[in-house]
Amino acid sequence: MTQAAEKSETLSLEQLTQNAEAEISSANTVDAIEAIRVNYLGKSGSITSQLKTLGTLPAEERKTFGAKVNEIKNAVTDLISAKKEQLESAALNVKLAKEYIDVTIPTATEKQGSIHPISQVIEEITEIFARLGFTVAEGPEIEDDHRNFTALNIPENHPARQMHDTFYIKSDDKDKKYVLRTHTSPVQIRTMEEYKKTGKLPPIKIIAPGRTFRCDSDQTHSPMFHQVEGLYIDKEVNMGMLKGCLQEFVETFFGVENLNMRFRASFFPFTEPSAEVDIGCSRKNGQIKIGEGTDWLEVLGCGMVHPNVLKMAGIDPTEYRGFAFGMGIERLAMLKYGINDLRQFFESDSRFLKHYSFGSIDIPKLSSGW
Ligand code: PHE
Numbered sequence: 001m002t003q004a005a006e007k008s009e010t011l012s013l014e015q016l017t018q019n020a021e022a023e024i025s026s027a028n029t030v031d032a033i034e035a036i037r038v039n040y041l042g043k044s045g046s047i048t049s050q051l052k053t054l055g056t057l058p059a060e061e062r063k064t065f066g067a068k069v070n071e072i073k074n075a076v077t078d079l080i081s082a083k084k085e086q087l088e089s090a091a092l093n094v095k096l097a098k099e100y101i102d103v104t105i106p107t108a109t110e111k112q113g114s115i116h117p118i119s120q121v122i123e124e125i126t127e128i129f130a131r132l133g134f135t136v137a138e139g140p141e142i143e144d145d146h147r148n149f150t151a152l153n154i155p156e157n158h159p160a161r162q163m164h165d166t167f168y169i170k171s172d173d174k175d176k177k178y179v180l181r182t183h184t185s186p187v188q189i190r191t192m193e194e195y196k197k198t199g200k201l202p203p204i205k206i207i208a209p210g211r212t213f214r215c216d217s218d219q220t221h222s223p224m225f226h227q228v229e230g231l232y233i234d235k236e237v238n239m240g241m242l243k244g245c246l247q248e249f250v251e252t253f254f255g256v257e258n259l260n261m262r263f264r265a266s267f268f269p270f271t272e273p274s275a276e277v278d279i280g281c282s283r284k285n286g287q288i289k290i291g292e293g294t295d296w297l298e299v300l301g302c303g304m305v306h307p308n309v310l311k312m313a314g315i316d317p318t319e320y321r322g323f324a325f326g327m328g329i330e331r332l333a334m335l336k337y338g339i340n341d342l343r344q345f346f347e348s349d350s351r352f353l354k355h356y357s358f359g360s361i362d363i364p365k366l367s368s369g370w
Contacts, residue, residue: 013072016046020076030087037080047073114357118226118345121333122209125228128252129207132245134230137206139187141213142169145177147186152270153308160269165215167223180213184229185270188305188324191231192313202320203234209329219341226329233305233315233322239273242302242323250279250299254336256291264298271303271324290335297335300327 027033040047050069154160164182187208208229251259260280268274277300282293302325307317330342344352
């Protein structure tokens with residue numbers, strides 16, 4: 001190539017660069033900048049095609065020309081990406097400005113959320129038992145028939161299965177039947193199994209609040225309701241400790257010191273002995289007052305964990321024993337807050353919620369000192 005020819009190539013490269021620079025600086029959208037990139041640096045872009053001419057040049061020119069084109073290519077690439085970044089951040093700023101939310105504007109009071117009485121009572125119960133050293137455990141609402149019944153010493157064809165009005169779930173698995181758990185007691189089994197599996201040793205001290213289901217609906221029954229289970233397993237656990245623990249619970253929950261409480265002999269397949277727990281109350285003009293009078297009101301079921309249950313969950317009943325209890329949350333909420341129809345909890349009637357729900361700062365916390 002002659003000196004003149006080389007000059008013209010160089011000039012045209014310079015021209016190309018100038019054009020690119022001008023176009024890049026006047027581009028004002030991300031799409032425009034992308035079009036410029038394709039025009040110059042794409043497969044058949046003008047800078048790319050300069051590189052393709054390299055092969056036609058004599059060897060001695062190839063090097064300098066190649067270096068020059070590469071330099072331009074890098075410079076244009078850098079300009080494009082800087083401009084693209086600039087345009088993208090400008091676009092983001094526009095978008096953010098459009099979506100600006102003034103978080104300091106107060107919520108319209110009628111839209112303020114509140115705590116459902118069931119959530120509130122779960123929180124209260126959890127706080128009381130936390131103070132007594134219980135942690136919270138959970139289990140699934142769709143439970144296998146084994147953990148809901150068999151492992152709790154309720155074998156197939158046991159009449160207790162009928163008592164539970166179970167919702168059975170269709171399953172293709174012939175060996176595993178599923179139910180909507182009829183109580184929170186299967187969480188006892190799951191917790192013990194977890195200890196066994198991970199090699200952890202008792203003490204086990206948990207409560208398990210959650211949803212439960214039975215095919216039953218009237219003023220005092222709902223097909224979906226809530227229970228809290230309690231389980232304490234250790235070497236020296238006895239019925240007196242169970243009674244002390246529950247006495248502390250009912251007094252704190254209802255806010256009545258020295259509340260009368262009695263154990264009435266009962267039957268649950270998974271506890272032996274079993275008891276139902278009553279608290280003292282008065283019943284006047286259809287009103288129940290807790291802590292007054294000479295009447296009794298049943299509030300929960302409990303007992304010493306049946307050795308068969310411990311054995312089935314892999315805990316040696318000759319070394320360990322435990323107590324368990326289970327209570328209905330709706331019932332406790334109704335008694336404490338004077339709600340007379342259980343179905344109201346789940347009707348989402350805003351008048352009910354307005355009256356019976358709690359503000360978020362009412363949630364009891366251990367730190368609040370009560
Ligand atoms: N699971 C029992 C019920 O739903 C309650 C219970 C739990 C009783 C634990 C004893 C021990 O009625």
